[in-house]
Amino acid sequence: xxxxxxxxxxxxxxxxxxxxxxxxxxxxxxxxxxxxxxxxxxxxxxxxxxxxxxxxxxxxxxxxxxxxxxxxxxxxxxxxxxxxxxxxxxxxxxxxxxxxxxxxxxxxxxxxxxxxxxxxxxxxxxxxxxxxxxxxxxxxxxxxxxxxxxxxxxxxxxxxxxxxxxxxxxxxxxxxxxxxxxxxxxxxxxxxxxxxxxxxxxxxxxxxxxxxxxxxxxxxxxxxxxxxxxxxxxxxxxxxxxxxxxxxxxxxxxxxxxxxxxxxxxxxxxxxxxxxxxxxxxxxxxxxxxxxxxxxxxxxxxxxxxxxxxxxxxxxxxxxxxxxxxxxxxxxxxxxxxxxxxxxxxxxxxxxxxxxxxxxxxxxxxxxxxxxxxxxxxxxxxxxxxxxxxxxxxxxxxxxxxxxxxxxxxxxxxxxxxxxxxxxxxxxxxxxxxxxxxxxxxxxxxxxxxxxxxxxxxxxxxxxxxxxxxxxxxxxxxxxxxxxxxxxxxxxxxxxxxxxxxxxxxxxxxxxxxxxxxxxxxxxxxxxxxxxxxxxxxxxxxxxxxxxxxxxxxxxxxxxxxxxxxxxxxxxxxxxxxxxxxxxxxxxxxxxxxxxxxxxxxxxxxxxxxxxxxxxxxxxxxxxxxxxxxxxxxxxxx
Amino acid sequence: xxxxxxxxxxxxxxxxxxxxxxxxxxxxxxxxxxxxxxxxxxxxxxxxxxxxxxxxxxxxxxxxxxxxxxxxxxxxxxxxxxxxxxxxxxxxxxxxxxxxxxxxxxxxxxxxxxxxxxxxxxxxxxxxxxxxxxxxxxxxxxxxxxxxxxxxxxxxxxxxxxxxxxxxxxxxxxxxxxxxxxxxxxxxxxxxxxxxxxxxxxxxxxxxxxxxxxxxxxxxxxxxxxxxxxxxxxxxxxxxxxxxxxx
Numbered sequence: 001x002x003x004x005x006x007x008x009x010x011x012x013x014x015x016x017x018x019x020x021x022x023x024x025x026x027x028x029x030x031x032x033x034x035x036x037x038x039x040x041x042x043x044x045x046x047x048x049x050x051x052x053x054x055x056x057x058x059x060x061x062x063x064x065x066x067x068x069x070x071x072x073x074x075x076x077x078x079x080x081x082x083x084x085x086x087x088x089x090x091x092x093x094x095x096x097x098x099x100x101x102x103x104x105x106x107x108x109x110x111x112x113x114x115x116x117x118x119x120x121x122x123x124x125x126x127x128x129x130x131x132x133x134x135x136x137x138x139x140x141x142x143x144x145x146x147x148x149x150x151x152x153x154x155x156x157x158x159x160x161x162x163x164x165x166x167x168x169x170x171x172x173x174x175x176x177x178x179x180x181x182x183x184x185x186x187x188x189x190x191x192x193x194x195x196x197x198x199x200x201x202x203x204x205x206x207x208x209x210x211x212x213x214x215x216x217x218x219x220x221x222x223x224x225x226x227x228x229x230x231x232x233x234x235x236x237x238x239x240x241x242x243x244x245x246x247x248x249x250x251x252x253x254x255x256x257x258x259x260x261x262x263x264x265x266x267x268x269x270x271x272x273x274x275x276x277x278x279x280x281x282x283x284x285x286x287x288x289x290x291x292x293x294x295x296x297x298x299x300x301x302x303x304x305x306x307x308x309x310x311x312x313x314x315x316x317x318x319x320x321x322x323x324x325x326x327x328x329x330x331x332x333x334x335x336x337x338x339x340x341x342x343x344x345x346x347x348x349x350x351x352x353x354x355x356x357x358x359x360x361x362x363x364x365x366x367x368x369x370x371x372x373x374x375x376x377x378x379x380x381x382x383x384x385x386x387x388x389x390x391x392x393x394x395x396x397x398x399x400x401x402x403x404x405x406x407x408x409x410x411x412x413x414x415x416x417x418x419x420x421x422x423x424x425x426x427x428x429x430x431x432x433x434x435x436x437x438x439x440x441x442x443x444x445x446x447x448x449x450x451x452x453x454x455x456x457x458x459x460x461x462x463x464x465x466x467x468x469x470x471x472x473x474x475x476x477x478x479x480x481x482x483x484x485x486x487x488x489x490x491x492x493x494x495x496x497x498x499x500x501x502x503x504x505x506x507x508x509x510x511x512x513x514x515x516x517x518x519x520x521x522x523x524x525x526x527x528x529x530x531x532x533x534x535x536x537x538x539x540x541x542x543x544x545x546x547x548x549x550x551x552x553x554x555x556x557x558x559x560x561x562x563x564x565x566x567x568x569x570x571x572x573x574x575x576x577x578x579x580x581x582x583x584x585x586x587x588x589x590x591x592x593x594x595x596x597x598x599x600x601x602x603x604x605x606x607x608x609x610x611x612x613x614x615x616x617x618x619x620x621x622x623x624x625x626x627x628x629x630x631x632x633x634x635x636x637x638x
Numbered sequence: 639x640x641x642x643x644x645x646x647x648x649x650x651x652x653x654x655x656x657x658x659x660x661x662x663x664x665x666x667x668x669x670x671x672x673x674x675x676x677x678x679x680x681x682x683x684x685x686x687x688x689x690x691x692x693x694x695x696x697x698x699x700x701x702x703x704x705x706x707x708x709x710x711x712x713x714x715x716x717x718x719x720x721x722x723x724x725x726x727x728x729x730x731x732x733x734x735x736x737x738x739x740x741x742x743x744x745x746x747x748x749x750x751x752x753x754x755x756x757x758x759x760x761x762x763x764x765x766x767x768x769x770x771x772x773x774x775x776x777x778x779x780x781x782x783x784x785x786x787x788x789x790x791x792x793x794x795x796x797x798x799x800x801x802x803x804x805x806x807x808x809x810x811x812x813x814x815x816x817x818x819x820x821x822x823x824x825x826x827x828x829x830x831x832x833x834x835x836x837x838x839x840x841x842x843x844x845x846x847x848x849x850x851x852x853x854x855x856x857x858x859x860x861x862x863x864x865x866x867x868x869x870x871x872x873x874x875x876x877x878x879x880x881x882x883x884x885x
Contacts, residue, residue, distance in 0.1 A: 053772040068693065069759050071799055072701040088779065124775070131775035133768050133823050135792040142782025160792055166700055167795060174767035181763045189756070212748060241695040275668040280676060281697040382699060385723045451772050500680045547688040551649075552749045555679070555689045 005258070005610055005623040008412040009113040014629045015095070018117045021413070022456055026463040033058035036462050037470075039206055039221040040064070041193045041248055044073030045165075045443060046426025047227030048172035049450025055184035057455055062219055063176065063185055064208060066192045066243055066557075071173045074229055074241040075446060078165025079286035079379065080149065081157035082129075082443040084122035089146050093154040095119045100630065102441060105151045105331055106406070106434020107584035107600060108632035109261070109608070111625065113413060118432045118441070121448040126158055128451060132171040136160050147291055147375075149439035151331035151637070157440045162286050162379040168443055172450075191217075192557070193248045194485040196224065196255045196422065199477045203252075203422035207481050209489075211557065214550040216482050218473035222465045223421045223458060226252060226409065227450065230427040232265055234565045234572065235402035235517065236509025239271055239284040245561040246568050249409050249428050257417040258610040258621060260410035260430035262568065263576035266437055266585050267518050269295075269335035271401030272386060273355040277506075282401035283386055285358070286379055287439040290328045292363035292372065293396070295319050295335070297347040297356050307349070307357055307395045318342055326637040333436040333585040333598075334637060336400040340518050341596065343399075350397045357395035364392065400518060404442060406433040406585065407575075410610040410623070414457035415449060418610075421461060425449035430608065435584025489549050492559050497542030501558045504539045508532065508562070508569055516573050521589045525577040529570055536566045571611060571618055578620060581605045602632055639665045639731040643678060645690055646738045647750055655747065657736075667727035671714065672697065672704065674726055675737075691750040697722040699863060702798030705805070706751045707738040712802035712861040720800060720863045740805035744812070744848045755801050757847040758815060764843035765836040766819045768828050781827055788826075795822040796864040803858035803866075809850030814858040816844045817874035818866050824877070837877055 010021040028036070036059050040051040043065040051063040065073060085098040098119035103110060126144070130136065136158050137145040146155040160167040179185040190211040197205040197220075205220040231246030232238040253259045270289060271282040296315045303310065318338055320327045330338070339356050342348065349355050364372050369392065373380070383391050409417045409424040411431055416423050426446035433441065515521075515528035539562070547553045582591040582598035583605070591599040607622040640663040648655025662678045669677075672694055679689040694704040704721040708714035714724040729735060737751065745753040795818070803814040820837055823829035829836070852871050859868045 049772075056771045067695055067701075067703060068755060069703075069799065071759075071762075072695050072703045074696060074701070076701050077696045077698060086778070127775040127778045128772060130778040130781075131768065131770050131828055133791075133826050133828050135788050135795050135822070135826065138783055138785045138788040140785050142784050143779050160795075163700070163796060166798070167792075170795065174762065175772075177759065177763040178767040178769065187759075189759075241701060242697055243695050276666055278666070278669050278673050278677060280670070280673050283698045382723075385699065385719050386725070388725075388727065455772070498684075500683045502676070502680055544683055544686075546683050546686055552691055552752070553689075554691055555683060 005410065005621055006412060007111060007623060008414060009111065010413065014112065014116045015120070017113050018120060025456065025460045028459050028463050028466065030058050032466050034060070036060065036466065037062065037221040038223050038225060038458070039219055040225045040227060041206065042073065042227035042229060042426070043070035043173070043176065044227060044229055044426060045075035045169055045172050045446035046450035047073070048169070048176040049447055050225055050227060050425055050454050051185050052172065052175040052179045053451050053455045054458070055179035055182070061179070061185045062188065062221065064188045064191045064193060066211060067189060069189055070176055070187060071170065073169060074244055075169040075443065076166045077241065077284070078443050079162040079284065080288035081147065081159035081164045081440040082168065082447070083149065083156050083438070083440040084126045084158060084444070085119050085156060086123050086126060088144060089155045091154045093156050097154065098122065098156065101152045102432065102438055103434065103630060104635055105438040106436050107598065107635050108434065108606070108627065109583050109625065110432055110434030112627060112629055114431045117453070118445060118448060121452045122444055125444065125447050125451065129168060129171055132175060134160060134167045134171050147288060148329060150287055150290065150329045150335065151326070151438045157288070159288065162288065162376060165443055168447065194251070195481045196252045197477050197481045198255050198419060199471055199475060202420045204471045205473065205478060207485050209485070212552050214548070214553065216485055218478045218482060220471050220473050220478070222462060222470065223423065225423045225425060225454065226428055227425045228428045230405040231565070231568060232402040232405055234508070234569050235512045236505045237274060237279060237282050237513070238402035239268060239282055242280060245564070247561050247564040249424065250564040250568055252409060252417065252419065252422060254613050255419065256613070257419050257422060258410040258612055259407070259571060260608050260610045261407040261575065262572045262611065263516065263579070264406035264435050264585055265402065265572070266332055266404040266406060267336040267400045268403035269332055269339055269400050270358060270398045273350055273352065273397055273399035275352070283382070284401070284403070285383065285396065285398060287332070289358060289376060289379060292367070292375070293328065293358040293360050294362060295328055295356055295358055297342045297349060301346045307359070316347070323637045330637050331436060331438060337518055337587060339400055355397040355399045358398045359395035360391065361395070402513070402517065404437050406430065406435060406437055410608070414460060415454055416457070416461065421465070423454060423458065425454055435586050489556070489560065492543070492556065492563065493545055493549050495540065495543050497544050499542050499544060501543060501545070501555060501562055504535055504543060505562050505565070507535050508566055512569055512572070516576055519587050519589055520576050522577065525573045528573045532566060532569045532573065539563065539566060574618055575609055575611065578609065579605055598635070606632070639667065639726065641665065641674070641729060641732070642734040644734055644736045645751070647690070648747055649749065651746055651748060665726050667725065669726045670697070670722060671708070671724040671726065672722050691752050693752050694722055699723045700798060702800040705740060705800045705802055707740065707805060709736050712740070712806045713863065717860050718863055718865045720798070740801050742804050742810040744810060745801060745804065757849070758799050758801065758812070760847060761812065761816055761840055761843045762819065765832070765839040766823065768823065769832060783827060791822050791825045794818040794825070794866065794870055797866055798863060800863060802861045802863065804849065806857040806861040807850070808855065808857070809853055811852045812844050812847070812849035813852035813871045813874070814862065814866060814868065816840055817870040820874055821870050834881055837874070837881060841874070841878060
């Protein structure tokens with residue numbers, strides 16, 4: 001079948017593509033920009049970056065978030081840093097090397113041109129954030145400091161203690177409020193997008209639920225930008241915020257936006273282990289800790305001694321053993337699988353034997369306690385607050401946890417989805433990370449999408465929209481969409497069954513974690529699909545929501561988000577099932593080397609899977625990945 | 639373990655609220671305080687009662703959305719943590735735990751334990767930004783910033799905007815929040831150009847929102863999850879005074 005997906009990658013050599021695109025992209029004069037309205041859903045790094053920059057360019061912007069303030073968006077929680085090819089450390093870094101690391105890190109399942117652009121725009125992004133007042137770490141002489149992250153051998157990560165995401169988000173939030181003050185952005189907090197309105201095939205607005213009053217409201221625009229983040233809460237236990245959800249992109253998917261590589265979700269190797277069934281969240285401990293921390297388990301199964309009492313020769317530093325050239329800084333998918341392998345084989349530690357040690361003993365001895373405190377102080381404090389344990393004297397207990405979604409709405413080079421006028425930026429799209437994202441590339445992608453790329457591509461579409469009559473919220477399609485949302489909510493409220501929403505979310509999470517996380521099999525995925533379908537049926541027959549829909553109702557919010565997660569879970573398993581190979585975070589047990597490494601099947605699977613929604617079924621479309629500049633190799637970190 | 643929660647319930651901003659008692663059993667010490675409330679809410683659903691409304695998002699102490707008064711202290715019995723980082727091991731079996739929303743007329747109650755903190759956003763809107771557009775920045779290392787200056791800016795910038803400072807202050811003062819943001823930006827070379835204006839406009843907005851004055855009790859810095867120092871307030875006041883005297 002010939003692909004109907006047009007990635008719109010511009011002509012020319014890799015390093016000229018973005019420049020060539022900008023030269024040819026249509027412009028809109030300032031007087032006309034004022035007449036155009038853009039909706040941005042989400043106020044994280046990509047959403048706030050896009051909203052403020054589009055407003056600076058002259059567009060009228062309406063920005064929505066479900067939290068009480070734009071400053072809460074989950075970009076805030078990214079800890080370790082942001083990558084940029086500045087080569088400040090004089091260690092051989094370059095745009096090309098960063099591009100190659102990212103492409104290889106993603107196991108050659110992303111688009112070359114997009115990945116190159118990500119690396120290309122990283123350097124000006126650091127300039128941008130410094131100018132906005134981000135207090136990045138500095139040397140005594142006043143220049144910027146870098147550290148290393150997984151999957152690379154240079155130091156290109158910029159950071160602000162262990163709170164880099166917070167500082168970047170607060171900068172974006174400041175700029176957003178600058179434009180709110182300038183009356184170019186209207187902000188709608190505590191507002192959740194419930195549906196997308198498509199008129200004559202183009203995205204023209206959204207239906208929003210006011211989370212304080214429960215009222216449904218209509219908003220029209222000339223283009224809609226989704227910046228709604230990742231969907232790993234489908235596993236329930238994850239490093240994401242509790243409110244993170246996949247509903248906005250799922251509604252868009254049901255209205256015609258293709259969903260790309262939904263099964264590519266990253267399991268982060270260094271989170272705090274689960275301690276009970278009631279747990280709601282797995283707290284991440286930054287990957288930056290692996291710069292100085294060493295990961296190990298006892299060599300002897302079920303060794304119950306305190307970690308301090310286990311001598312060096314009885315410790316298995318398994319990452320250093322298996323991957324000598326990258327050691328503790330092996331990429332996330334590989335580090336997570338290696339931890340799972342040891343835990344499954346019976347070498348796990350901690351009360352539930354579900355963890356491994358991350359040890360700073362050697363680093364403290366080498367660099368001194370003060371240096372380690374300066375580098376990671378707030379992370380050690382956070383660890384102590386949650387576990388009550390002092391990690392300066394006792395190794396941390398860490399365990400893999402669901403984290404980032406590389407998959408998301410399919411977008412072309414302009415970040416437009418398959419619905420004209422609908423864009424997806426940041427984590428909610430699929431574009432740059434392939435089958436596995438490198439550490440400190442997430443803040444980067446969210447930022448360049450919002451600040452640099454979208455503001456230079458959306459004009460190419462809007463240049464035509466200026467000639468079209470603007471729709472109003474009186475249009476029958478708005479009426480229809482609002483009615484659909486109303487009946488969806490009424491249906492959930494009227495079930496009045498016997499189980500809580502959390503009950504079903506726990507059930508879904510268990511299946512997804514078991515069958516569609518670090519390790520997948522054909523048999524397991526097939527079983528998972530039928531189990532999730534059963535949960536879906538059960539949910540719609542037996543869930544109970546108390547209270548009313550026309551008031552603040554946190555239980556109802558959880559319920560409609562879960563209803564979408566259940567459907568998304570089915571698609572994720574369907575996607576994992578069709579890909580008869582292992583690549584990056586997608587590890588199918590049937591496809592591995594003798595040493596247990598991922599075995600790619602390039603002849604058959606060098607494509608992006610893009611799923612079309614078809615009345616409850618999913619049709620697969622393929623965007624072939626062409627590697628014109630780089631030869632895909634076996635991805636080795638040995 | 640088993641505890642009794644004494645929780646403030648209030649349906650709407652304008653209706654009268656009051657405390658209600660809830661017994662919750664089968665809790666474990668490893669559970670977070672919010673997970674204990676989650677369990678209570680599930681039990682309420684099964685009893686056909688309305689769930690308790692409380693806020694949270696990241697549950698790792700950084701987004702600033704959670705925050706309630708627990709036994710008379712913002713974010714509970716420990717210094718420098720958020721509500722989501724509080725665990726049940728901080729309580730004893732059989733305890734009665736009193737849970738209230740932030741109390742400040744500038745943070746009106748929306749429902750149960752949820753308050754409206756949009757006054758903070760409006761203080762930010764008044765000037766907590768550097769007016770330079772995307773695409774106009776000079777090379778990042780062109781302007782060296784001494785480590786001590788960057789570190790000091792970072793100490794102030796760490797504020798998570800939870801509102802514990804206001805809730806703990808007998809005057810409902812927002813001076814810690816406002817001064818931290820002003821000092822973060824005003825201490826960096828990039829923020830200097832608008833330093834005067836920022837100080838003037840943000841403190842003005844702080845007053846307009848009805849927050850009280852600071853009387854230096856220091857309660858805020860104890861409850862602040864990020865341990866932001868009240869030296870920030872002194873610095874803000876001194877800069878304000880200088881500005882008034884010398885322009």
